[in-house]
Amino acid sequence: MAPAKSSTGGKDMYSVILPTFNERQNLPIITWLLNRTFTEQNLDWELVIVDDGSPDGTQEVAAQLIKAYSPHIQLRPRTGKLGLGTAYVHGLKYAKGNYIVIMDADFSHHPKFIPQMIEKMKEGDYDIVTGTRYAGDGGVYGWDLKRKLTSKGANIFADTVLRPGVSDLTGSFRLYKRAVLEKLFESTDARGFTMQMALAVTAKAKGYSIGEVPISFVDRVYGDSKLGGEEIVEYAKGVLQLWWSI
Numbered sequence: 001m002a003p004a005k006s007s008t009g010g011k012d013m014y015s016v017i018l019p020t021f022n023e024r025q026n027l028p029i030i031t032w033l034l035n036r037t038f039t040e041q042n043l044d045w046e047l048v049i050v051d052d053g054s055p056d057g058t059q060e061v062a063a064q065l066i067k068a069y070s071p072h073i074q075l076r077p078r079t080g081k082l083g084l085g086t087a088y089v090h091g092l093k094y095a096k097g098n099y100i101v102i103m104d105a106d107f108s109h110h111p112k113f114i115p116q117m118i119e120k121m122k123e124g125d126y127d128i129v130t131g132t133r134y135a136g137d138g139g140v141y142g143w144d145l146k147r148k149l150t151s152k153g154a155n156i157f158a159d160t161v162l163r164p165g166v167s168d169l170t171g172s173f174r175l176y177k178r179a180v181l182e183k184l185f186e187s188t189d190a191r192g193f194t195m196q197m198a199l200a201v202t203a204k205a206k207g208y209s210i211g212e213v214p215i216s217f218v219d220r221v222y223g224d225s226k227l228g229g230e231e232i233v234e235y236a237k238g239v240l241q242l243w244w245s246i
Helices: 027-040 058-068 084-094 111-124 145-162 178-187 195-205 229-245
Strands: 013-020 044-051 073-075 099-102 128-132 139-141 174-177 210-214 216-218
Touching: 013 027, 013 084, 027 044, 027 058, 027 111, 044 058, 044 084, 058 073, 084 178, 084 195, 099 111, 099 178, 111 128, 111 174, 111 210, 128 195, 174 178, 178 195, 195 210
Parallel strands: 013 044, 013 099, 044 073, 128 210, 139 216
Antiparallel strands: 099 174, 128 174
16 A cells, blocks of 8 residues: 555644543643654654543643643543544544554553554565564453453454454454544544454555564553443444444
C-alpha cells in the first residue's frame, strides 16, 4: 500500500489517540513518557485526549498539559461514557497525523514500544502493527491467574473461530496507517470492547498486512479496570457475529 500522507505538509506525524475516563493521576506521566519517546526519536507527534466526562478532574489536568506541551496536545471531550470504540472514531476526526497510535492511558501500554512498532511498520511496509502479549518475549504482569486465563482464553476462542492469524486479537496497543484505519472504521460497526478484534479480522479479510511487536503488558497503576462481566459476554457475542459475517 502507498505511504500514508500527513496533513502537516508532507512530514510524517504520529497522532496518539488516548481515551480517558478518570485518569487524572495517570495522564501527566503517560504524557511525559510520550513526549520523551517521540523527542528522543526526533519524530513529529501529537496527543489527542478523548475524555468521556471524567468526574475526577481529568479534563482540568489535560488543560494544564496542553499549556505545558504546546502545540503537541489537544483535548476533545465528550459529554459522557460513550464507549472505547467511538472514542477512537471521535479522536480520529481531529488527529492531524498520517500515522495513528491507539493505546491505553493507564501504563499497561508503555510508550517505549512505539519506536519498535514504527520500525516494524517501515521494515515490512505493514498497514498495521499491533503489540502482542502472546508472542516472542511478550507477557502480562500484575494480573491474577483468573484474569490471565480469561484473556488467553478469549484470544484462543477468537483464533479458533475466526483464524485471523494475529496472536493478540484483544490487544489495544496498535499503530495504523491513517488511511487504513479510516477504511476499517467505515467497514465495521463494532464499537465496544470487541472493536479491536473486529478491526484485526476485517483488516485481514480486506488484505491489509499486520505485523506484531512483543510487548510487556502491565496492569494499571492507578484507578480501576473498565472490564467487567458484561464486556466479556459482549466479546463472545462479537466473535460469533464476526464469524457469521465473514
